[in-house]
Amino acid sequence: MKPFFKNFSEKLIEGLLMICGTITSLTVVLIVFFLFKEGLGVFNKKAVEEGYVVMVNKSNPVNSISPEDIKNIFDSKITSWKDLGGKNDSIILFRLEDISNYFTDEQIGENFEGLPLLLNRVVDSIPQILAFFPEKYLGKNFKGREIEAGKITFSTFFGGKEWFPTAQPAAQLGVMPLVMGTLWVSLGAILLALPLGLAAAIFLSEIAKDKVRRVMKPLIELLAGIPSVVYGFFGLVVIVPAIQKLFNLPVGETGLAGSIILGIMALPTIITISEDAMRNTPRAMKEASLALGASKWQTIYKIVIPYSISGISAAAILGIGRAIGETMAVLMVTGNAAVIPTSILEPMRTIPATIAAELGEAPDGGLHYKALFALGCILFIITLVINLIVEFISGSKKNRRV
Amino acid sequence: MNKLESKQVNFYYGSSHALKDINLAIEANTVTALIGPSGCGKSTYLRLFNRMNDLISDTRLTGEVIIDGVNIYKKGINVDNLRKMTGMVFQKPNPFPKSIFENVAYGLRVNGITDKKFIEERVETTIKQVVLWDEVKDKLKKSAFELSGGQQQRLCIARAMAIQPSVILMDEPTSALDPISTSKVEELIHELKTKYTIVIVTHNMQQAARVSDHTAFFYLGELVEYGVTKQIFTNPNVERTQNYITGRFG
Ligand SMILES: Nc1ncnc2c1ncn2[C@@H]1O[C@H](COP(=O)(O)OP(=O)(O)O)[C@@H](O)[C@H]1O
Ligand SMILES: [Mg+2]
Numbered sequence: 092m093k094p095f096f097k098n099f100s101e102k103l104i105e106g107l108l109m110i111c112g113t114i115t116s117l118t119v120v121l122i123v124f125f126l127f128k129e130g131l132g133v134f135n136k137k138a139v140e141e142g143y144v145v146m147v148n149k150s151n152p153v154n155s156i157s158p159e160d161i162k163n164i165f166d167s168k169i170t171s172w173k174d175l176g177g178k179n180d181s182i183i184l185f186r187l188e189d190i191s192n193y194f195t196d197e198q199i200g201e202n203f204e205g206l207p208l209l210l211n212r213v214v215d216s217i218p219q220i221l222a223f224f225p226e227k228y229l230g231k232n233f234k235g236r237e238i239e240a241g242k243i244t245f246s247t248f249f250g251g252k253e254w255f256p257t258a259q260p261a262a263q264l265g266v267m268p269l270v271m272g273t274l275w276v277s278l279g280a281i282l283l284a285l286p287l288g289l290a291a292a293i294f295l296s297e298i299a300k301d302k303v304r305r306v307m308k309p310l311i312e313l314l315a316g317i318p319s320v321v322y323g324f325f326g327l328v329v330i331v332p333a334i335q336k337l338f339n340l341p342v343g344e345t346g347l348a349g350s351i352i353l354g355i356m357a358l359p360t361i362i363t364i365s366e367d368a369m370r371n372t373p374r375a376m377k378e379a380s381l382a383l384g385a386s387k388w389q390t391i392y393k394i395v396i397p398y399s400i401s402g403i404s405a406a407a408i409l410g411i412g413r414a415i416g417e418t419m420a421v422l423m424v425t426g427n428a429a430v431i432p433t434s435i436l437e438p439m440r441t442i443p444a445t446i447a448a449e450l451g452e453a454p455d456g457g458l459h460y461k462a463l464f465a466l467g468c469i470l471f472i473i474t475l476v477i478n479l480i481v482e483f484i485s486g487s488k489k490n491r492r493v
Numbered sequence: 494m495n496k497l498e499s500k501q502v503n504f505y506y507g508s509s510h511a512l513k514d515i516n517l518a519i520e521a522n523t524v525t526a527l528i529g530p531s532g533c534g535k536s537t538y539l540r541l542f543n544r545m546n547d548l549i550s551d552t553r554l555t556g557e558v559i560i561d562g563v564n565i566y567k568k569g570i571n572v573d574n575l576r577k578m579t580g581m582v583f584q585k586p587n588p589f590p591k592s593i594f595e596n597v598a599y600g601l602r603v604n605g606i607t608d609k610k611f612i613e614e615r616v617e618t619t620i621k622q623v624v625l626w627d628e629v630k631d632k633l634k635k636s637a638f639e640l641s642g643g644q645q646q647r648l649c650i651a652r653a654m655a656i657q658p659s660v661i662l663m664d665e666p667t668s669a670l671d672p673i674s675t676s677k678v679e680e681l682i683h684e685l686k687t688k689y690t691i692v693i694v695t696h697n698m699q700q701a702a703r704v705s706d707h708t709a710f711f712y713l714g715e716l717v718e719y720g721v722t723k724q725i726f727t728n729p730n731v732e733r734t735q736n737y738i739t740g741r742f743g
Binding site for chain 2: 300301373375376378379380381382383384385386389393394397398
């Protein structure tokens with residue numbers, strides 16, 4: 092009886108562990124699947140408002156028109172059909188409210204019952220027309236031709252220079268400003284944090300007395316535990332005004348402010364990982380260098396740093412990873428202008444900040460909502476690549492040690 | 494004149510008294526073996542001569558450690574320069590994570606030598622001296638980690654010799670090597686004697702008997718007996734020495 096019970100309980104525990112493992116793995120897979128399913132849904136959706144159609148005259152050779160073109164037409168930056176691959180004719184833009192310029196209220200009717208007929212007449216009679224109106228006013232036997240309007244394609248999404256998801260009549264979903272904003276802010280952060288972090292790591296592992304290290308290392312590790320809102324608040328109150336004053340800017344909320352805050356947040360990662368790597372340098376190797384008459388500093392940069400270079404690179408890359416994914420603090424200090432940056436002293440908007448700020452106002456399942464998920468996918472891929480690089484570096488380090 | 498000398502040397506790690514009143518004089522161009530049971534202070538004593546113990550915090554030294562008639566612990570001594578006069582070989586082969594060539598060139602480079610041709614020549618002659626040239630001449634650019642343990646240790650000896658010190662300190666240099674590599678290193682020690690003063694710490698009685706001219710027996714931080722190797726091994730003055738070399742303790 093007893094061995095049976097023992098066997099049974101072992102089997103039970105084994106089973107429970109397996110279930111836990113499976114559930115966790117499945118959850119991860121499911122989340123990734125959900126992310127990509129929603130994110131990829133953005134493609135081939137129309138950027139034009141739901142329920143609207145875009146009509147042209149039958150004689151018009153143009154077949155499709157991108158969201159960017161639509162915006163440029165509305166901004167009067169494009170005025171000729173020639174720019175869209177059509178005839179050399181100027182575009183006549185027609186919105187539903189323009190109908191009163193063509194017909195009287197009586198013709199339209201109290202409940203707009205005359206609209207379908209009138210719209211048909213407008214589109215049929217003006218060859219240069221480009222008409223936007225709700226699909227419900229589309230009459231039977233409509234004589235115009237609907238064109239493919241504002242489809243979100245890979246190239247408009249990744250190459251688009253404008254992020255304006257609530258733009259009328261066509262949402263602008265170009266991620267370039269956000270990707271660039273993310274890269275600028277993160278790169279700035281790492282440029283600030285890497286030299287500082289390395290210096291601190293060298294100090295801690297090679298120069299500081301044991302007592303000093305025992306106090307400083309936990310303090311630095313504590314930095315990693317401070318909530319990012321607190322960093323953001325600190326940035327908003329201290330760094331943003333300082334930058335505004337120092338560079339004499341209209342606003343202090345800039346990429347630089349984000350870089351500084353992210354740099355500070357990445358410091359603990361960079362310091363602790365590279366310090367660990369440096370302290371792993373065998374003592375005998377350092378002593379061999381000193382015994383040859385090398386100075387302490389020569390020993391550090393000729394032996395300790397080359398020996399721990401893979402750990403240092405991993406630290407740097409993990410630091411970047413931390414910076415790229417960070418949301419709250421950046422949201423608070425970068426100013427969030429979705430414009431392709433030309434200098435670090437401009438307001439910028441990062442991908443995580445965009446998702447956090449806009450998800451609340453994006454209708455469920457709509458274009459904007461899916462676009463935010465697509466942003467999530469981009470972020471996921473970036474961090475995945477970073478993790479793979481770290482894995483690769485620390486893997487090759489292990490091989491070397493053997 | 495004596496090459497190396499210690500006068501009334503006491504050394505402390507914190508409150509632990511590791512070397513007790515050591516008086517010893519070592520002649521130039523001889524091999525001196527330091528023997529004794531583990532923890533008796535051999536390494537500590539050896540490391541006094543290139544001030545390696547300076548790296549350990551909370552230590553204290555009294556007495557004089559003398560090289561070429563100069564107390565190397567007196568004020569104003571440049572430690573980096575002092576260390577160029579002595580080469581050190583460690584217990585385990587510890588090549589740098591660099592190429593074979595760069596390992597040997599390292600000491601020259603950190604001492605400010607930039608003349609490429611000079612460095613190349615010096616590296617070649619030094620590697621030839623340790624009888625490693627034929628084994629590595631085609632892969633000087635390869636990582637030193639690709640060599641076998643014995644080859645690595647000979648490379649480390651070459652590395653120590655490249656800056657042409659006058660003293661070579663060896664701390665159990667063959668304890669991690671196989672018998673064939675060990676005998677190669679021992680042969681090497683024999684040849685190097687003509688140019689260098691060598692002090693070697695060893696656990697291996699036969700090795701001490703084979704390679705050294707003089708032997709010093711340490712026990713619990715004290716220098717128990719010092720004399721010509723042959724006499725120490727055949728007719729020691731102190732009974733404790735006798736017991737140790739015949740393997741009755743330690
Ligand atoms: N870094 C150190 N800190 C404190 N004590 C040490 C240190 N190194 C050695 N000792 C002590 O000093 C004594 C002599 O050590 P060592 O010179 O290494 O002996 P040996 O080389 O003869 O085995 C030992 O008791 C050892 O525990
Ligand atoms: Mg020892």
